[in-house]
Amino acid sequence: MTAGDVVAAGAKPATTVFLIIRRMEASLYAALAGLRQRYHVLDFFASTDSLPAFLSSAAAAVASGAASPPRAAVVGGAGPARVDAAFLDAFPSVRCVISLAAGVDFIDLDECARRGVVVANSGRVYSADVADHAVGLLLQVLRRVSAADRFVRRGLWPSAVAREAAGAAAGEYYPLGTKLGGKRVGVVGLGNIGSLIAKRLVALGCLVSYTSRRARGDAEVPYKYYPSVRDLAADADVLVVACALTKDTRRCVDRAVMDALGAGGVIVNISRGGNVDQAELVDALREGRIAGAGLDVFESEPNVPPELCDMDNVVMTTHAGAFTNESMVDVGDLTVANLEAFFAGKPVHTPVQLPQAVKKAVVVP
């Protein structure tokens, strides 16, 4: 099946939009049914082509008149597409790009700004779920829950008790956890997600501080501000990385930050793998220079450093922070609402500020 076939199969006298999400994301695809009801969809999920072949086929369909020129692109956050100059050159009719993720690191915002292409992201749709996941990962690392679960599943609990009953030397059969309450948690990036993480951790008895592009006033947030990640780490037991991945934040958690955090420190990353120097993280964990890590994201997903797979003080998930049944429904609704707004000539509901706009108003979040 080619992109042209996909269009022909669902042909309606309607606006054409791209939908480029990974073929494994069936739940997300199901949640986007409203899109397919309303528009001609150039549908990568439903095609069997490679992405380059799919895009060539789509271009041919447009050139032949089998599809009208696509006016928007709805693109998943976790690859495969990059919305860059080449894509925008190939489909100059695309005037609106909607990221199904909070992050837009796969969209060349400079190119979009230069061409006047509107960019929207998923706004706050995922924020609570990602914040919950950050808290869950932290609790798991501190309380050793995944490690305990493996210990139980391997049948090691009865044998540890049996060894004791048989008079084995005294010893801790299972390591103690660490209390969450009272921990000093530094949040890197106090955006939508970081703010919700901070709020949750305060309710759980943590002492929250943060670093962010700018210090908030005391009236705005009650947390102590640090001007750098390193300063934040030096006064923290835990770092939770919640910032967007940009050229300024790439590997902002580096060896110096890990050393400032120290041997008792825990790092949780629910943002993007690129925000943490992963090779240094592996070394720091292996050498006991930090105490543990909860990682939902990695530098080169789906690849995970094999060293981490043998560590009981590490918990790993599959970039799953945002993905719940409930958030899928919400992102489907938001995507349709954003497209409807754009095609009605109105502002999208969850716009991404483009570079020029940021430069004009650098003190506004």
Place this chain on the structure above:
Amino acid sequence: MTAGDVVAAGAKPATTVFLIIRRMEASLYAALAGLRQRYHVLDFFASTDSLPAFLSSAAAAVASGAASPPRAAVVGGAGPARVDAAFLDAFPSVRCVISLAAGVDFIDLDECARRGVVVANSGRVYSADVADHAVGLLLQVLRRVSAADRFVRRGLWPSAVAREAAGAAAGEYYPLGTKLGGKRVGVVGLGNIGSLIAKRLVALGCLVSYTSRRARGDAEVPYKYYPSVRDLAADADVLVVACALTKDTRRCVDRAVMDALGAGGVIVNISRGGNVDQAELVDALREGRIAGAGLDVFESEPNVPPELCDMDNVVMTTHAGAFTNESMVDVGDLTVANLEAFFAGKPVHTPVQLPQAVKKAVVVP
């Protein structure tokens, strides 16, 4: 080494107390160093005898004058000792029993009351850690964290993506989680721990209700009260079991409660395994009549139903809810403070109400 040797090795002209904790609990033992500095300790942890042999040896040491009659017993919550009529008959000099656990189901409270033996437990020392653990287990089950961690460690993430890249049929490579926010959570037992669980879950956006021995007034707690576990379950998405194990609560979460909770429901148990009908829980999970479970406790620890070890919707830990480095320090301090109070003729700091007292004041918590 016998109990007599242990006493002789640390002989001081001081009060004698029993210390009976499991030999595997090295961290707890370390935290109780203050005990060994202040008293003659009849020390099961440090002996190599079986418990019956240890107790016989202790009785002989007392009879021979090698040890003064023990005046108190400090006993771990997770076996091996039962403080029952036989124990109290063998050591009638014991006038104070201190549980190192919140629970006292291994102490015969009727016998203690009849003999005027003071009983203390661990008070609120563990409450925050157990409440955190309950929240952690719930997040794990809803967000499938342990299952995802196993998926990553087994190297299944890259192969799932590779299958997609090779043109495999579309499909979800990893199941979606479920959002915590907005869930109706029923707390079974609104004591110290249940109250802290409720507070945490409200902060995480859940709608909390409860059942307990008595309904609290609206001014006391803002949660809706249900008169039975079954009624609570019928209006809940999640049940968190946080009640003491008594003859009234044993298997209070039974098949009828599970069916009332329903196929989307999750059960978290951080109290005692005996509060849940474990065979029915296994059946309900296997048959999809409930959606998942987070279990820190089991009916016959350390034995775990083998069926649970193959279920990705179950998270299990080793009765670890109370055990953190921090709580160990706290329980060591509290135990010394309770013994000092008792030997000074003052009330203990964390008394357990004995049966007569409960009958006199049944409406007081």
